[in-house]
Amino acid sequence: MIREVKAKDLNAKRFIEEQVQAIRTAVGGDLAINALSGGVDSSTVTMLGHRALGKQIKTVFIENGLMRQGEPQQVVGLFRKLGVTVEVVDARKEFFAALKGLTDPEEKREAITQTFYKRVFGRLVKDSGAKCLLQGTILTDVDETVAGIKRQHNVFEQLGIDPQKAFGYRIIEPLIALRKDGVRKIGKALGLPAELFNRIPFPGPALAARVIGEATPERIETVRKATAVVERVLGDTGAFQYMAILHADRVTGIRERRREFGQQIEVRCWDSVDARTAVPTRLPFNRLEKLALEIIKEVPGVVSVTYQLAPKPPCTMEAV
Numbered sequence: 001m002i003r004e005v006k007a008k009d010l011n012a013k014r015f016i017e018e019q020v021q022a023i024r025t026a027v028g029g030d031l032a033i034n035a036l037s038g039g040v041d042s043s044t045v046t047m048l049g050h051r052a053l054g055k056q057i058k059t060v061f062i063e064n065g066l067m068r069q070g071e072p073q074q075v076v077g078l079f080r081k082l083g084v085t086v087e088v089v090d091a092r093k094e095f096f097a098a099l100k101g102l103t104d105p106e107e108k109r110e111a112i113t114q115t116f117y118k119r120v121f122g123r124l125v126k127d128s129g130a131k132c133l134l135q136g137t138i139l140t141d142v143d144e145t146v147a148g149i150k151r152q153h154n155v156f157e158q159l160g161i162d163p164q165k166a167f168g169y170r171i172i173e174p175l176i177a178l179r180k181d182g183v184r185k186i187g188k189a190l191g192l193p194a195e196l197f198n199r200i201p202f203p204g205p206a207l208a209a210r211v212i213g214e215a216t217p218e219r220i221e222t223v224r225k226a227t228a229v230v231e232r233v234l235g236d237t238g239a240f241q242y243m244a245i246l247h248a249d250r251v252t253g254i255r256e257r258r259r260e261f262g263q264q265i266e267v268r269c270w271d272s273v274d275a276r277t278a279v280p281t282r283l284p285f286n287r288l289e290k291l292a293l294e295i296i297k298e299v300p301g302v303v304s305v306t307y308q309l310a311p312k313p314p315c316t317m318e319a320v
């Protein structure tokens with residue numbers, strides 16, 4: 001049982017000191033590795049890991065083909081300014097091969113988990129000689145996985161899976177007692193710029209969590225373009241999270257006086273504190289209209305744009 005540390009009770013300086021010590025003890029004289037996606041959790045773990053381990057940690061960005069527009073370059077550039085070297089590992093082919101033909105949400109999540117931990121990290125750990133992986137699992141990931149709602153890609157021990165046996169390395173999780181608001185506090189105290197610690201959450205399975213049905217390179221590209229519009233148009237709302245979802249069903253549309261059997265994008269924008277519950281943001285109608293017009297202009301093949309209105313629960317924030 002993990003004891004939750006609430007953001008309001010969190011002494012950032014003390015937490016960082018304790019975790020730095022705990023990481024040093026756990027890693028000993030070995031080499032550790034960590035995957036940075038540029039999200040709040042993995043960015044915070046990267047800073048914590050580098051503070052604790054210096055040259056004994058290697059940070060990689062896994063280019064899985066499922067990230068947002070320009071994300072690898074942007075994340076690598078931001079961390080270079082913070083003095084952290086990030087190596088980009090191109091694993092696009094492996095992820096798309098694993099996702100091929102899969103439409104079931106849990107099967108898609110499982111395929112991403114196996115590709116990430118077993119194939120890509122298994123190889124990286126072997127090649128580098130690292131003995132453990134540092135990662136930014138937080139309490140909300142554990143809760144939802146244990147409750148059987150969604151198999152979060154980064155939860156093992158609580159499901160009775162021993163990473164050492166399953167993948168050949170240990171996993172260290174310094175943020176496991178925190179929720180998102182606590183992680184932001186720690187990230188800020190570790191010197192992350194606001195554009196990183198205030199970044200909207202982005203799920204581990206990345207854009208594959210936002211494509212209903214098969215996540216092919218083409219369908220991921222469609223949701224990637226729509227995501228760029230949604231993030232641009234809603235960037236100043238202060239909402240907890242906003243996203244575009246690509247539906248599996250097509251609908252009849254009309255373009256240049258011809259029938260177009262087109263794609264549907266659903267926009268979601270959430271107000272939430274800790275992601276356990278959430279309500280749709282009451283966006284003004286003119287903002288919704290702007291979203292629709294820009295999405296149909298910039299995303300080829302889209303003829304329908306809708307806004308999601310149900311709260312979580314029973315909805316979840318991501319669609320997959």
Ligand code: XMP
Pocket residue numbers: 141144150151152153154201202203204205209241275312315316317318319
């Ligand atoms: P849901 O969709 O479960 O999302 O209501 C709650 C919050 O968690 C994020 N999320 C994930 N984060 N790995 C993560 O690190 C995952 O597999 C994952 N799935 C969802 C989601 O973006 C939201 O902020």
